[in-house]
Amino acid sequence: MPKTYTYTEVQQHRSADSCWVVLYGHVYDVTSFLPSHPGGSKVVLQLAGTDATEEYDPIHPPGTLEENLPPSAKLGAFDASTLPTQEKAPAGEEEKTQAVAPTQQQTAVVPTAGKQQHPITSLAQCLNLDDIEKLATAKLRPKAWAYYYSAGDDLLSKTLNNTVYQRILMRPRVFVDCTKCDTSTSFLGHKVALPFFVSPAAMARLGHPDGEAGIARACAAFGAMQIISYNASQTPEQIVADAQPGQIFGWQIYVLTDRKASEARIARINKLPAIKFIVLTLDAPVPGKREDDERTGLVAANLRATSAVKNTSSASSRFPDDREQQQARDVESSDSGSVGKALFQGTAPDLTWKATLSWLRQHTHLPIMLKGVQTHEDAYRASLYPQVQGIILSNHGGRAMDTAPPSIHTLLEIRKYCPEVLTRLEVWVDGGVKRGTDVVKALALGAKGVGIGRAPLFGLGAGGTQGVEKVLEILKGEVETAMRLLGCERVSELGPYCVNSRAVETEVFDDVPAPRMQKLGLWLRSRL
Template sequence: MSKIYTFEEVQQHRSAESCWVVLYGNVYDVTAFVPSHPGGSKIILQLAGTDATEEYDPVHPEGTLESSLPASAKLGPFDQSTVPVSDQTPEQTGTPNISPAQEQADDTPNSLAECLNIDDIEALATKKISRKAWGYYFSAGDDLVSKSLNNTVYRSILLRPRIFVDCTRCDTSTTLLGNKVSVPFFVSPAAMARLGHRDGEAGIATACGTYGAMQIISNNASQTPEQVVAGKEDQVFGWQLYVQTDRAKSEAMLQRIHQLPQIKFICLTLDAPVPGKREHDERTSLGNPSGGVAANLPVRSAVQSGSASTTSPDPEAKTLRLEEQIEDSDSAGAGGVGKALFAGTAPDLTWKATLPWLAAHTKLPIVLKGLQTHEDAYLASHYAPQVQGIILSNHGGRALDTAPPSIHTLLEIRKFCPEVFAKIEVFVDGGIRRGTDVVKALCLGARGVGLGRAPLFGNGAGGVAGVERVLEILKAETETAMRLLGCERVEDLGPQFVNARMVERDIFDGVDGVGGATGMEKVGAWVRSKL
């Protein structure tokens, strides 16, 4: 019979020389694994001698323990009854550690059936998810100025409905990068879905299948791409790429993605070469004020973990491993989940070097995510057909605070270089809360609209059913807005249906020689220098 270990015995092993943790009711000796932990040794040592299950489970797919540790590392069962009350987690004592937003959520919906809009979904999720999940999902850069403007800018754009138009029919279907979809909005890449609910990114994909929506899988997803796309042969996916400092790791990941025909394009993310300062995320990672298990997340996404589903041949060769350890204490501890996820991300990407490198390692279409100026949109259009689309985005306000909302950049393109729309597809994301927001973006030239936090909060509110409710609400609101405008099809939407003057007065006014009021005719030498 296996020895049963007590709390006192486990507590004696809290150093790099002897590191034990409790996972799923069993004690593991992870001493040999500490130096190679992808999230850095400091993170795993903060959990030494504790029950790390609640920190570990949301971000590691099934099989990670078995693939990362030898069988001998599993020492035996743990006697939970020996844990003093002062060392139990809030969940174990029945007193959950709630966020400030959760404290104010008493009058919000208590079920998905009561949720009438995306704000309701977020409020319900806030009641259900952990403090850590809320901090990571809600957080944005510095003072949340860009995040707030993302949400409010759409209110300054007015709609211009036409009358005496038959609105019996409404068709929200369209094509995105040549792929048929049922709705003009898609799920943007957003990490760590299993922090909110065990259904995770695979559950989001299931909901997308119900509504015919496209999904871009996050590079830092908490499930492997094989798990996300399994059984979804008829759906449309993209794969987000954060290029690693060690390019070989990204090249191995691309080889792995090429084995998944559901993934139709690569989404190269460029709006966060380094992590922004996300204080809500950092505060929830500073430690558990109740005195229980440390709140620092042992960050290791499903892709980074090296775990692959049974559909992935030769997983050891095809799995991207994040080897760089986070030695800086800001990254490993107080920096929060978001900062830790950036370990190993390359900050040295350029037009001249990165796109040719990418062309050598994938033939899939490229979508550039994170453009925030019309100049970069103009440059991107010169790389067609390798680049087939761009996503105008400020990373959900999570990178550079006071960066412009995507609608500002969309209007810049319309003003300074409208020819971009004829060369590549232009998408926007950030701040979408209503179907009217979707319609306004489409009227101004966007091909599709990305959703980031909404699916994450939907997942937190109810797993697959919660994400389905998000898509159901937005589809119904989009249809209503189109009917009231007098538009039967997505392709009928155009600038004649909106008045954006209040926003246009706030957009960039131009700099002579680089776009600007004199037009793009002076930009030739500048563009050639970047190509």
């Protein structure tokens, strides 16, 4: 008969030499897995001797335990009745937790003077994506909000991603029959009903149990495309399980230092017919400094350290006080436990044009998109490789290098210096979209498609699958209104004549040595 373990027994195993955790009502010995844990051993050690289900479940796809632990690691059942009485957090700790929640100053991108503020309490009241984000913010746990909201350093790139669209003006036309409006287009030859798509964004179940599969169901309802994150909180098989006929998915890959692990994942993707292409992400070879995310991790670590000392002291006296205090200090001084940093453990920083593209083509027959292009030089270089069918202009949502350019700047660079790229490759843009007019402006300037990343995550937080549907409904309606007022019945009719981008063009990179052959030398500086 399997053994049942008490809280006191589990608490005795909180070190790198013997690390136990409780998951889904069972006790697991994860000591052997510590060195190979993708998020680093310290992340696990912070939860050693505790019930880690609440932390583990939203982040790890089902089946992760079985894939990474031998059957013998499952030691037995956990007796929850032996848990000590939950104590209220010490004075000041609740305030610390709340300190990571967004303030009005943090969330305001443009001044709101003169606008009447209305509380948002339901999806029915949400008229725009800002309303969706406000509703989600009120519902999300601090850890989930911090991961979704956070960006690099001072959030300058994240903010510019949003505000740059406001400086591009529309050029509406009159006396045009705007009765009909067709928002359909195609991505890599696959027809879709919307010219915008869901960008790869990790950890959807942090916001709602529906997770990435819920996003997929919402996309099916609107004929939208979804790119699945490499770090999704559900498996690719689970996400596409209920795919509708004709529903289109892409899959994002971060190449790992352990190439064999990446190759095994690619082999799984090759077997899923719903996934039509692979997106190689290049804009974050190392994690950016996302302070909101890290601050939440520090608060959580401090609370766990305090709780560990209190609970072990009240539950038993098996450890001397100095050992308990040292364990608490070890937790406080360890890595912050931020979601963003944990996801980048094991990501390869040594990718190069020739070697990496050749390696990827050897392991998949699927079309390859490159995500994270931020200069016209790299866009041009990508167009020279037959393995590459398209590029996504992106600064990783402002989450990697702060003050990196918004994708619209890079799009305008391409138009200025190497416009032939727009015909050689499919060029998509990603980042900062808050309005349907933003989508239309990007399409008018030459983008084939427009990605939205945070919006579906906040939609999940606001209302699960229905929240994501609301996001797509709002954007679709705004795109249709903008197209009608521009006098464009179809997406293919949008062009530079629909917008005035002069205010933004003044900020676009200006390369003094203009002759093409001179600049080609600059392009070829990228490592082979």
